[in-house]
Amino acid sequence: EDQVTQSPEALRLQEGESSSLNCSYTVSGLRGLFWYRQDPGKGPEFLFTLYSAGEEKEKERLKATLTKKESFLHITAPKPEDSATYLCAVQEHRGIKAAGNKLTFGGGTRVLVKP
Amino acid sequence: DTEVTQTPKHLVMGMTNKKSLKCEQHMGHRAMYWYKQKAKKPPELMFVYSYEKLSINESVPSRFSPECPNSSLLNLHLHALQPEDSALYLCASSRVGGSQTTYGYTFGSGTRLTVV
Numbered sequence: 708e709d710q711v712t713q714s715p716e717a718l719r720l721q722e723g724e725s726s727s728l729n730c731s732y733t734v735s736g737l738r739g740l741f742w743y744r745q746d747p748g749k750g751p752e753f754l755f756t757l758y759s760a761g762e763e764k765e766k767e768r769l770k771a772t773l774t775k776k777e778s779f780l781h782i783t784a785p786k787p788e789d790s791a792t793y794l795c796a797v798q799e800h801r802g803i804k805a806a807g808n809k810l811t812f813g814g815g816t817r818v819l820v821k822p
Numbered sequence: 823d824t825e826v827t828q829t830p831k832h833l834v835m836g837m838t839n840k841k842s843l844k845c846e847q848h849m850g851h852r853a854m855y856w857y858k859q860k861a862k863k864p865p866e867l868m869f870v871y872s873y874e875k876l877s878i879n880e881s882v883p884s885r886f887s888p889e890c891p892n893s894s895l896l897n898l899h900l901h902a903l904q905p906e907d908s909a910l911y912l913c914a915s916s917r918v919g920g921s922q923t924t925y926g927y928t929f930g931s932g933t934r935l936t937v938v
Contacts (some may be wrong), residue, residue, distance in 0.1 A: 750929030
């Protein structure tokens with residue numbers, strides 16, 4: 708069964724203080740690893756998809772990287788508007804025809820950026 | 823149109839009520855999902871529809887009954903719920919992946935359900 712663990716559970720940063728979030732995963736075969744941002748009471752908002760080890764993607768102050776066992780979400784010079792819960796999710800290979808794209812989510816990291 | 827629309831946004835229901843949650847998308851996505859999310863917890867998969875057919879049911883109690891009338895609509899029928907069913911119910915959609923490809927979800931904003 709897929710296992711996805713995120714750390715830390717919560718992160719308090721000063722504005723401009725860069726940091727990284729970790730997502731460790733255990734799957735028999737990774738089809739894709741996804742990062743989402745979720746604001747309170749809202750649905751998750753898609754950020755990135757990573758497919759293979761060594762891959763990197765960037766969007767504004769966020770950069771996601773992937774190894775064979777974990778992914779990192781780097782937040783560079785964060786602003787208060789980057790405060791949110793960041794969710795990592797994985798999809799496993801399930802044979803020739805996947806019955807829908809089931810994602811398994813980690814517990815999330817709650818990020819608070821203070822001005 | 824790049825949105826998933828869920829209605830209602832908030833719902834309060836008694837344990838003997840019957841209600842329905844609705845989800846709509848017009849992105850041409852042929853996979854649609856229901857997730858349940860409790861406070862400070864990650865979303866948990868309930869159901870997956872692929873090409874309007876139920877493909878995954880994560881052992882959800884029968885008091886939750888999904889329905890996919892067409893490729894744009896997804897419903898979740900609720901009956902005889904318990905207070906512990908109170909949660910944020912999220913609908914999502916995606917393209918259907920193949921053996922070598924996968925696609926991320928587009929989520930709706932959710933329905934906040936309170937069972938009293």
